[in-house]
Amino acid sequence: MPAVTSAHPLETPRTGATSAGSGLWKLEAAELAALIRAGAVSSREAVAACLQRMDAVNGALNAVVRRFDEEALADAARADAALRSGEPVGPLHGVPVTIKVNIDQKGHPTDGGIVAYRDLVAASDNPVVANLRRAGAIVIGRTNTPGYSMRWHTDNALHGQTFNPWDRDVTPGGSSGGAGSAVAAGIGPIAHGNDIAGSVRYPAYCCGLFGLRPSFGRIPSSNGTATGLAPVSSQLMAVQGPLTRSMRDMRLAFAAMAQPSPLDTRCVVPAPFPPLERPVRVALVTGSAEASVAPEVSDAVREAGRRLAAGGYLVEEVAPPRIDAIARIWAKMAMPDVMAGLQPLIDTNGDDGIRRAVALWHEVLPSYGPQDVLTALGERSAALRDWQMFLETYPVVVMPVSYDLPYRVGFDLTDAPTTARVLEAQGPMMAISVMGLPGLAVPIGLAGTIPTGVQVVAGRFREDLIFDAAEVIEAHGTPRTPVSPAWSPA
Structure with a gap:
């Protein structure tokens, strides 16, 4: 198992936490929701505590880039009044959450980190925001993303760089890096993110969190501010998902987000699945x-395997079909489709970071054309079929999030050889995106000051299998969060 430093030891999930004063920001969403429903604390107190935590650490992190204290406190007051009057309340009633700046939130800009869009104010909520509100959540701020949300590091000309509370020189990930940094530091227990090539899972990995890329079609999304037609590969691979500090909160957040909406034609509500034969078999992917593969990455996967075996799973080191080859389908689909549509916008509105990062992608990747997209769609179908057959035998797969430990800041702007390695190392995330399977980043330990973790994968719409396995892994300890930035007085 990766070395664990004494500064940030492992801990098992908290239970029965008390709830006085400003310490409310330390609590999980499930704990806060229970306390609010019981009348032990108010939503206004919970929101105020998280806003105070934001005051204390966000200056060092730049995780939340648009905050609205007055609006959030007013929403909390209404939540408290609803509870006093006996109105029905949702599972997240009164709980503070954050939303990424690249989806619509009524009355606020959907700027996506782009200067040209800073006044693009949404007239309505994206369905995933509406679902969180319907569950009772209180939005306290909007989190940072790289320009056009197409980097694995979070920085842009409009809002600046986001920092990782574990280590200022290590990336918080991207594109949901603001979301990851905020949750890890205690600025709200649940953050919204989105993922097309690892943009939820990678920040969760870098920040020591749980981060879910759900099955294609499970969580609805639609931006009224968007114009034009969605690229095919984006429709197939881009999803919304939560980042949390615990699996209990992950279950709550996913259930709240995964309510269907007619605004998203991809939405599905899966039928119940028959029970699996026990013990459940797990495929452990330690190499490529x-x-x-960094040794600390393989060690983390093996540690997850030991925890699952101790929990009654039948664990075997075995490789699923063609992970690295499937990862390469991502570029074959997305570069002539998503990126071709984005390139003129990046040329016109993008900052130096996104221009440089995407230019390096073009330098190291083959020059694909429209016909390659059609070929890639066929390859995607064949890959998914092969994995579905594999998952009949091994319903759960534990594999790396990335083949490397979280990178140092600047990694994606260095040179073509570095970018080629990054694209290779991020293959485990990209392969899962290609197939539309659910993947969950699960924290394991620390390598020095840097979090380590694994990715737990299952078949389409089998988030339940992922959650069950992740809870077994979690029970043996995860890096302690929330964490205060070491360079900050908080």
């Missing part, structure tokens, strides 16, 4: 036939 094509790429080098």
